Amino acid sequence: MELLRPSSVDELDGGLFIHGGTEVVPLLRDGIVRAETLVDVRGVVPRGVTGGRIGAGTTLAELEADARVPDALREACRLAASPQLRNMSSLGGNLLQSTRCWYWRLKFPCRLHDGERCHAADGEHREHAIFGNDYCASAHPSDVAAALLALDGRVRTTRREIALAELYRLPDEADRRMTTLEPGELILEVEVQPPAASTYLKAMDRKRWSFPQVGVAAARTGGGTRIALAGVAPVPWLLDGPEDVERATPLPRTAWKVDVARALVRRALAELG
Amino acid sequence: MKLVINGDEHEVDAPVGASLAAVLRERLGLTGTKIACNEGHCGACTVMIDGVPVLSCITLAHSVEGEVTTIEGLRDHPLVDAFVRADAVQCGFCTPGQVVSAAALVAARPTPTEEEIRHAMAGNICRCGTYPKIEEAILHWRD
Ligand SMILES: Cc1cc2nc3c(=O)[nH]c(=O)nc-3n(C[C@H](O)[C@H](O)[C@H](O)COP(=O)(O)OP(=O)(O)OC[C@H]3O[C@@H](n4cnc5c(N)ncnc54)[C@H](O)[C@@H]3O)c2cc1C
Ligand code: SF4
Ligand code: FES
Ligand code: FES
Numbered sequence: 001m002e003l004l005r006p007s008s009v010d011e012l013d014g015g016l017f018i019h020g021g022t023e024v025v026p027l028l029r030d031g032i033v034r035a036e037t038l039v040d041v042r043g044v045v046p047r048g049v050t051g052g053r054i055g056a057g058t059t060l061a062e063l064e065a066d067a068r069v070p071d072a073l074r075e076a077c078r079l080a081a082s083p084q085l086r087n088m089s090s091l092g093g094n095l096l097q098s099t100r101c102w103y104w105r106l107k108f109p110c111r112l113h114d115g116e117r118c119h120a121a122d123g124e125h126r127e128h129a130i131f132g133n134d135y136c137a138s139a140h141p142s143d144v145a146a147a148l149l150a151l152d153g154r155v156r157t158t159r160r161e162i163a164l165a166e167l168y169r170l171p172d173e174a175d176r177r178m179t180t181l182e183p184g185e186l187i188l189e190v191e192v193q194p195p196a197a198s199t200y201l202k203a204m205d206r207k208r209w210s211f212p213q214v215g216v217a218a219a220r221t222g223g224g225t226r227i228a229l230a231g232v233a234p235v236p237w238l239l240d241g242p243e244d245v246e247r248a249t250p251l252p253r254t255a256w257k258v259d260v261a262r263a264l265v266r267r268a269l270a271e272l273g
Numbered sequence: 274m275k276l277v278i279n280g281d282e283h284e285v286d287a288p289v290g291a292s293l294a295a296v297l298r299e300r301l302g303l304t305g306t307k308i309a310c311n312e313g314h315c316g317a318c319t320v321m322i323d324g325v326p327v328l329s330c331i332t333l334a335h336s337v338e339g340e341v342t343t344i345e346g347l348r349d350h351p352l353v354d355a356f357v358r359a360d361a362v363q364c365g366f367c368t369p370g371q372v373v374s375a376a377a378l379v380a381a382r383p384t385p386t387e388e389e390i391r392h393a394m395a396g397n398i399c400r401c402g403t404y405p406k407i408e409e410a411i412l413h414w415r416d
Contacts, residue, residue: 002289003335021332021333022313022331025292025333026312026313028290038333040336042336081396082316083392083393083394083395083396084326084327084328084374085313085328085396087325087327088327088332208391
C-alpha cells in the first residue's frame, strides 16, 4: 500500500480518500475495504468556518466549540463519539461513514456486501431501523448528518453542488450504494443558512460517548420547521412533520425506537418554541 | 518516515498502514502507550499530536505531521503524582491514556469543573471503574 498526499484538487487521481482515518483505518484492517493507494486529502479539503460555509476538513471538535455554528450542528458534534475521535474526525468523513450494523462489520455476506439477504431482518436487530428498512435495515449512525439535514445544508464537491439530502440514497437490488457520490468525487464544503432556532437531542444506551439509538434534529426557519432523524433508517431521515413518526415500519424488535423518536420529536419542537 | 516523539526525532521504517500505536510499541520500544480494543473505542492508546489527544491505534503512522507526546513524555507531569495520591489506578492498563487526556485538559483548563472533566475524559474507558478517583486526581492535580 502507498500513501499519497496531494496538495491540490488537480493532483487527485483515484485511490481511497482518507482524512482523519477513524473510519478508514479500522475498515482497512478488517479487510472490509481494500486499497493499493491511500490518498490523504487533508492538504486539499478546506478546514474552518467562514460565514455559513464549513470546510469538510473541519473536525467535529472544532465545530463543537464554534459559536457561529447553528445549535443543532454544534450539539450533534458535541454528543458524537468521544473527545479523541472528535479531534480526529472530519465533517466530510462523518457524512460518509459506513453502517455500524454488526453483521456488516463482521462481514456476514449480507445485501450490503452484495449477498442475498439482510441478516439483521431475521436476526439480531434491536439497534436497527424503523424507516426505509425493507431492503437493508441498517440505522444511519451520523448525528451530524441528521443535524445538517434538518438545517437543509448543501454540499459542494469537486464536481457539483447538491442538497445534503441528495447525497444519500436507499440501497436496492440493482444498486447497493448508500451515497450518490461518484468514485473520485471529493466533498469540499458544506453550506448552512443560520436558522431562527435549532436543536439536537440524542438517545444513547449510556449517557456519554455512544452512537445514537435515535437522534432528533429540528430547525425552524422562515419557511417552517424541518425535523430529521439519525439512527432510524439506512440514511439520515427527514420527517414530513411530527405525525410522520406514526408511519414508521419497525422490525419486531425495533418498535421501541418509535416511542423514543415520538418523545424526542415532541421535546425538540417544544424547545424550539 | 520521520517522527518527532517527546521532543526526539526518530527515523522509522514501517509499511504504510502501520498504526502509530504499533510503531511506538514495536519499533520504538515506547510501550507505555497501551493497545486494548485496537479500533477506536477505549482510549487506552491515547497520545497527543501537537497537544491534541488522538487515538494512536487508528492513526496511520505515515500520516502523522505534528509532534507526538506519549506517556513517556509526561513522566514529570504533576498529574502522575496526583493519580497516585488519589489512588486512581487499579489494574493500570487504561492509566497512560487517562493521564494523556487529563494532561491535555489541564493544559487548556487548569481548573476544570466536574462537568468539564467528565466531558473531556469520556473517551477513556476504565474497566476497573476508577472514574471517581480519576476525577478526584484531576480536580486536585496541583495540590
Ligand atoms: C468508535 C467510534 C464511535 C463513533 N461515534 C459516533 C457518533 O456517536 N456519532 C457520529 O455522528 N459519528 C460517530 N463516529 C463516526 C466518526 O465521527 C467518523 O468516523 C468520522 O467523522 C469520520 O471522519 P474521518 O475524517 O476520520 O474519516 P475517514 O475515516 O478518513 O474517512 C471516512 C470515509 O469518508 C471518505 N472521505 C473522507 N473525507 C472525504 C471527503 N472530503 N470527500 C469524499 N470522501 C471523503 C473516506 O474515503 C472514507 O470512505 C464514530 C466513529 C468511531 C470509530
Ligand atoms: S441491515 Fe443492511 S448491513 Fe445489516 S445485515 Fe441487513 S443488509 Fe446487511
Ligand atoms: S486501543 Fe485505541 S481506542 Fe482502544
Ligand atoms: S485501572 Fe484497570 S482499566 Fe482502568
